[in-house]
Amino acid sequence: MRTRPLKVALLGCGVVGSEVARIMTTHADDLAARIGAPVELAGVAVRRPSKVREGIDPALVTTDATALVKRGDIDVVVEVIGGIEPARTLITTAFEHGASVVSANKALLAQDGAALHAAAGQHGKDLYYEAAVAGAIPLIRPLRESLAGDKVNRVLGIVNGTTNFILDKMDSTGAGYQEALDEATALGYAEADPTADVEGFDAAAKAAILAGIAFHTRVRLDDVYREGMTEVTAADFRSATEMGCTIKLLAICERARDGASVTARVHPAMIPLSHPLASVRGAYNAVFVESDAAGQLMFYGPGAGGSPTASAVLGDLVAVCRNRLNGTTGPGESAYADLTVSSMGEVVTRYHISLDVADKPGVLAQVATVFAEHGVSIDTVRQQGKDGEASLVVVTHRASDASLTGTVEALRKLDTVRGVASIMRVEGE
Structure with a gap:
């Protein structure tokens, strides 16, 4: 095993970032054994340095994220701050100064994924982002690696735990939308401002990422049709029950039958109770993939939360560090198909x-x-x-x-x- 540690810079130390730091510390020996070299947390960029962060050396904490990613001795930057800026500039700066990047930033990847992949390729670095879609569920890596030799025709999924909790509560108890939302908020499943979830913005960003990977075509957030679930009523659920259905907020990415175009959309839909997605309860996520050779596959698990998302981040970190040691990079953007994105x-x-x-x-x-x-x-x-x-x-x-x-x-x-x-x-x- 190499003795010089691989140095990791962490951008953001909130719910997810703090879990990443904790796991890096508590599982340091296991991570080193799996990677082939120790990994060292070399710096943590935050907005509020005075906040007590248990298990993190205060000497590692900085408010100057730019200086951290420019250090030159950083091997991997882990970005979990979210949003478009300063995340975009920090990621591209990291590539320019020799670091690979692991990100959980679905909004940025959905908007500027092509440019970020291009920057990573230009500098010979990795860009991994398993945690950007469906939390701990292994989904991106199976789509771009395990199914790389197959033809994916459809990706149909529940990719937002907050909305699934609300709709499941409406279905199981007969509650109205506002009552179910209030319970989700009280339990911590919904943010104080739930707009990104209930209006489908979060799911749309994930749909853009999934469609791009599944169909080897660039799909931007603006290409995704989006419709929220705030108008779903108890009466809708009664009608669904009469049809032998339930209602879910779905992200649907599919290839046209002639193979010449693709679509990506997010909206509430009735699905039969016999469909595997109908039984996904609470705040869980599930994604149903249909392909030519593999047939039908379903990926299921917790789609959000500090520990589940950190699990996906650490999985990417191990892969990127292994690539770093071997002098290689993993899969980059695959957009060779360049299919039309239909309305x-x-x-x-x-x-x-x-x-x-x-x-x-x-x-x-x-x-x-x-x-x-x-x-x-x-x-x-x-x-x-x-x-x-x-x-x-x-x-x-x-x-x-x-x-x-x-x-x-x-x-x-x-x-x-x-x-x-x-x-x-x-x-x-």
Whole structure:
């Protein structure tokens, strides 16, 4: 074993960073044995140096992250501060000064992954980011290494634990959205400002990363269709139950049947109870991968939290340190396919539409005519009426999302339609 330690700079020492530092210290001997050399925490960049950080030598703490990554003797920089800046500049500076990088920064990778990979390649360094998607679940490495010889056609997953906890609570208890959100906040699953989670921004960033790796195509955050889950109601869950379904906020990345394009989207959807993702409960994550040769694979586990995310960071750290010792680098960006990223309108899916309509003869015929005019075939219809008002639930066959959207817009214009109570896509069949 080499005796000179590999030096690691840690950018950020919050929930995840503090766990990374703790594991590096408590498992130092095991890490050294697995890597082939000791690893040494050489510096920790933070915003509040006066805060007590148990187990970390105060002499290692600095507020000058730039100086830390420019030292020249740093082998690996671990970035867990999040956000776009200063993380982007710090990572590129690290490459320029000879360090490889391990990051958990999904937002930055979704926005500027191509540029970061290019910078890593230019300087002959590694960029690893298993922790950026689905916490402790091994997902990125299987997609870009274990399935490198296969053709991935679809990645369908629950990649945000907060939203899954909320939807699971609504499903199991009949609670409304706000009640379930309040419980998630009280238990620490939801942030004080849950917008990034419940509006799908977090999941969209992860979808962009997954789609890029799965389809060997650059997919940016702006390419991902995003729809939040704040409008999901207890009534939606009752309708889902009647269909033998539940509701999940899904990240869906798929290759078109002709193989010429891909799509990436995040939105609530009904999925059959028979689908493996339907049984994912609480704050857990799961990702379902469909490929030509391997068939169907599911990856399941805790998708967030200090220890789970730190586990993924340390796995990358071991891999990068091994590469460093061997004078090699691991897989970089694979974007050779350069497939077209299609819009949401080209996605083919099914709809569950709930309408409030006048309870009088001819209404169903009018509604059916609108669907026919837009080329959307109806699968089932369920109607309930009382005192001049009625609820009409229509489930469609598969059609383009553009056709379904046009259908809904036309339905809103009918005099006999009082309102469109709910629109939900149906997936996983």
